[in-house]
Amino acid sequence: MTIRRRTLIATAAVVLAAPLFSLPALAGETSLTIGYQPIVEPSRVPQADGTYEKVTGAKITWQKFDGGADVIAALASGSIDIGYVGSSPLAAAASRQLPFETIFVVGLISDAEALAVKGVDKPEQLAGKKIATPFVSTAHYSLLTALKHWNIDPKSVEILNLRPPEIAAAWQRGDIDGAYVWDPVLTEIKKTSTVLATSGDVAKWGGPTFDAWIVSKKFAEEHPDIVTGFVKVTGDAYADYRARPDAWNAGSPEAEKIARLTGAKTEDVPALLKGYYFPSLEEQAGAGLLGGDTVKAVAQTSAFLLEQGKIPAALPDYAPYVSPRWAQEAAKLSF
Template identity: 35%
Template sequence: MSTTRSGPLRALAALLLAALLALGVAACGSDDNKASAERADGSPDKITIAYQAIPNGDLVVKNQRWLEAAFPDTEIEWKLFDSGGSVNEAVVANSVDIGLAGSSPVARGLSTPIEYQVPWIHDVIGRAEALVVKDEIESIADLRGKKIATPLASTSHYSLLAALDEAGLSERDVEVIDAEPDDIYAAWSRGDIDGAYVWNPNLAKIVGDGGRVLVTSEELSSRGKTTYDLAVVTNDFAAEHPDAVTRWVAQQDRAVRLIRSDPGAAARAIAAELNIEPAEAAAQVRDLIFLDASEQVGAEYLGGGVARNLLATAEFNQRLGQIPEVQDEATYTDGVTTQFAEAAGK
């Protein structure tokens, strides 16, 4: 009997195996076709983006899910970071592809050097970052011996050092406390610090609580210490997926155009991301300067000015002992590209 039953069982097993193999071949064929399609249009399987709570076009893109629409077959992961220094660490750890960091952390990153490049300017920082202090402090000279908080290695830290330098003070003359923006506001609320160099929305909160603005990044910019919020993309990602970077830049350009053409709609999107009122978001947006793709590719910005700024920032940081060395000029020139903004602006 066992011999009589084994024939049908082997036949059934053979049929099942044939069916599974057929399914496997079909599935492999489907995956190969999908992979080819993704390679053809430059779309990676996943894009991981480091963003910050800064009232600029990046939050518009995130809120409106424009990247998800532009990359329908790609997983888009947004990771929130508190400062550009943390973004640099994430890039080194290979945990993000594209990120937002201020010009000072980018200058530090290129000086390391971190293998990334700047394809886009999120904003030129104006009044959106400032040195704000207790009301009884009337000048930068009065900061001697005071506790001033700022995120180390950020554009705010750079601007604080520049302001102190102008007044003939150094970092040793004040007690500089390293803290992230939300923690800075909490410390201010408790009365633990005398002031801070920080950006919106926490800057606006401190001013609303009675803080006195001593100097803004806009004022420092007029004296040669311009700061930016920059996009960075890893060299590997840019080389492997240039079309994807161009499409990412195109969505950022779209956000700048929305900020200009319909500031109310842009403010509502940003307010939703920052959990603030649209009117407050609109006021914070006005403290930044935005450039579209056609403006960014010019000699003043991605076409040369940003690279010169990053080199000068690195040299300033080295002079003050913030970084050990400055790379050759080509490192900063090669670290800024017009390629993607030119393509996106066509």
């Protein structure tokens, strides 16, 4: 263990005991740019509180993105170091051999993404309809998987590439018949639509999806202690939510912080959080996630994207793009 790592452990203990304590000796040593998406999940709370900065000692710039494809492009260009993506853009990036590692599975997507439609009561009525979704996203992957399950030719549906804010605007104008998208936009659309399928349904049909944090290999190699601290803070936020989900109610400080960073309504936050299964730090490194099944899920997603012509080739092994190391190291830290 390096001196820098020991410093992280020692200072983090002080930070958690006194949240307002600053780290002048460490602050600004390293610049870290994090690309996040306005998705309702527990780590929005330490983001709002500045806990990531306090624990890692890094000077963090938070950059907001509306889709995983944009996050991947930013990581590829070197403009961000850590990014939040869905399993589909993650698989596409790995298939193109972008140098990164998956360090934390944010959540297994269930009802947080869905296909919401109007004027459609059954799948076969989708032919000729305008359905929007962000391309190469988990929602896009789930839409294609659902169409395959229903034996519907994707070419018979007019699938439009729109980001969530664009989907919300198009829906209000009446320009589209439906959308496969995620919360909080999904919550608004569902008020005047019918849900034809959720990502929980699609998972049962053989297309499970998840969100994850990834890090550039270069940054991870140069600053392993910061990456470990990032994973620890994220894991602790999940542990807090899992231990007392009812306390994260609409009137809680947690709900207010999440709403502020995502644009969701405070009263919707508790229900939106229930749209995911949030794995614990201990589960992260296990065989069910980063220690095994996440690699299989990425390979499965890549095979489907190849079949759909969304990537030029699939790799024989995706293990280099998924690492349980960071969760294992983070689990050793005690504050």
